[in-house]
Amino acid sequence: MISLDHVSVSFGGLKAVNNVSFDIPSGRITGLIGPNGAGKTTLFNAIAGHVPVTSGRVLLEGADITKLKPHERAALGLARTFQIPHEFSRLSVLENFMAAAAAPLGENVLNVVFRRSRFLAEEEAVTRAARQTVRFLELDRVSDEKAGNLSGGQKKLLELGRALMRAPKIVLLDEICAGINRTLLAKIADKIKELNTGRQLTFCLIEHDLDYVSKLCDNVVVMAQGEVLTRGSAAEVRRDERVIEAYFGGGKYEGRA
Amino acid sequence: MEWTGLFFYLVSFLIASGIYAILCLALNIQWGMGGLFNAGIAGFFAVGAYASAIMTTAPSDKHLGGFGMPVPVGLVAAAVLAGLAGWAVAKICVRLKSDYLAMASIGIAEILRLVIVNAERVTNGSLGIAGIPRPFDGWVQGRAADLLFLGFVWVIVAAAYVVSQRLHDSPWGRTLRAIRDNEAAARAAGKDVERFRLQTFVIGCAIMGVAGGLTAHEFKFLSPAATEPLMVTFLVWVMLMAGGSGNNKGAIAGGLGIWAIWSMTEILTNQLLPPEWITRSSYIRILLIGLLLQFVLQKFRSGLIPEASPPIRFKGD
Ligand SMILES: Nc1ncnc2c1ncn2[C@@H]1O[C@H](COP(=O)(O)OP(=O)(O)OP(=O)(O)O)[C@@H](O)[C@H]1O
C-alpha cells in the first residue's frame, strides 16, 4: 500500500499538487482521473521520486520513502511508466526490456570483465522474460528495431513492458492506453486484471477514458487543480456533480471555496 | 635505403596511431557508451604520462624519483593515478548534465596540466623528464627496439579492445547505454545512475592514463608539450566521431584513419605553404581536419562504423 500524507509539489509559484492525502490500497486497481493539468502526472513523479515534494510524506507499506532516490524506490517493488514515452532510443526493443530487468550479477563491472560465467544464468532468465514480454505486447516484428524508431503507440507498449519486466509489487501506469488499438487495449486490460488477481499486484492508473477506468478500477480518485476532489467507486464518481463540473464545466469549477 | 626509411616511418606511424586507438577506446567507453562528455582527456593523459615516467626512470635530482621500476609497473601506476584523478573529478562533476560536465572537465584538466608544469620539484617543469626507458630495453637496440615497442603497444591496444568489448556486450554496458539514452527511465528501472557514471568515468580515465604512459615511453622524453589539449583532447574527439561513436571497432578505425590523414596534412602544409607560415601550420591542419569531420558526418551521420546492438546470447523461449 502507498499512503500519501499531505503531499504538496510546487514549481515556482505554481502548486501542481496541493495537500493531497489518499491511499493506494494493496491488491486493488485504483484509478486516478481529472482534467488536463490536474497534477496527476506530477503526483506520480512525487511517488516515484522523480520530483521532490515541497511538503508531506510518501509511505510504502508504512515506511517513509519520501527521501529515497527513484532507483531505491524501484528496488522496493515500485514501477512506473511515463506519459511521454521515455524509451532507451538507441537500444533495440528487446534490449529495452532486458535493460529494465534487475540484473545485479551482470551489472557488476568486475564480473563482466573477469568472471563472465557468473552472470550467464541470470542473463538467460532476463532474455527469456524479455522475449515473453515482446510476444505478449505483440511487438515481435519490431523486436530488433531501435526503440527510437517506434510509433507513438508502440512506445506506449514499450513503457508498459518495461514496468512489467521489473517484477514489481506496485505499478503506476500513466495514460498507457492513449493511442493503442482496441483489441490490444482489451488484452492489456485482461493482463492487468490477471496480474492483479493472480499475483496480487497493486495498480494505480491514470486514464482519461472513463469507460476503461470503470471497467478496470474498483476505486477511483478524482483530482482537479492539484487537489483531490472526491473518491469512490467508478459509478459513484461518475455521478458526482463536482466531477461532471470539473470535466465538462469549462473552468466554472470553483472547488477551492 | 628509401624502403627501410619508409618502413620505419610506418612503424612510428603505427605506434602513434596505436596509442590514439587506446585513447579512442577510452573515450568511447565514456562518451559512446556512457554519454559522458569528457573534454579534459589531456589532463588524465598527462597524469598517466608523468606517473609512468617518474616510476620508471633512474633516480634523478631534477624530478621526483625516479624509482627505476619496470615499464609494466609504471603503466599500472599510470592507470591507477589517472583513474584516481578521474574518480575525484567524477565525484564532483558526474551529477552535472553533459554540457556542464564538458566545461568542468576542460577546467579541471587544464588545472591538472598547469600543476604539472609548475610543480618543478616533481616534474622538472617545462624542461621535462629525460631517459625514460622502454620495455625490453636491455634486450635489443636501435630499430629492432622500435619494432618490439610497436608489438608492445598493439598488445595493449588488443587488451583495451577486449575489455571495451566485454563492457559493451554485457548487461553492465546495456544499462550504461540505457542511462545514456534516458536517465529518468533508467532510474525508474532501478538503476543507480551515479554508480554507473562513476565507474565509467574511472575506467575511461585509467585507460587514458595508460595511453599517456605509453607516449612517455615512446619518446623516452616527456615535457608538458606532449600533453597539448590540441593533440590529445581535440584529435581524439575527431577520431571517435569520425570512426563511429559507440562502436569499439569504429574507435580503432578512427584512431588509425584520422592519424593517417593528420600525418599527411603535415607533409602537405610543409610542402605547399610559404616558409613563414609553416610555424603556424598546425592551425591550418586543424581547420582541414575540422572540414574533413564535417564532410564525414554529412555522409555518415553516426561515423564510419556506427553503433550496433550486441548479439543476443540466448535464443531462449
Ligand atoms: N517540471 C515542471 N515544471 C513546471 N511546471 C510543471 C512541471 N511539471 C508539471 N508542471 C505543471 O504542473 C501542472 C500539473 O501538471 P501534470 O502534468 O501533473 O498534469 P496532469 O494531471 O498529468 O495533466 P494531463 O492529463 O494533461 O497529463 C501543470 O500546470 C504543469 O504545467
Ligand SMILES: [Mg+2]
Ligand atoms: Mg499527465
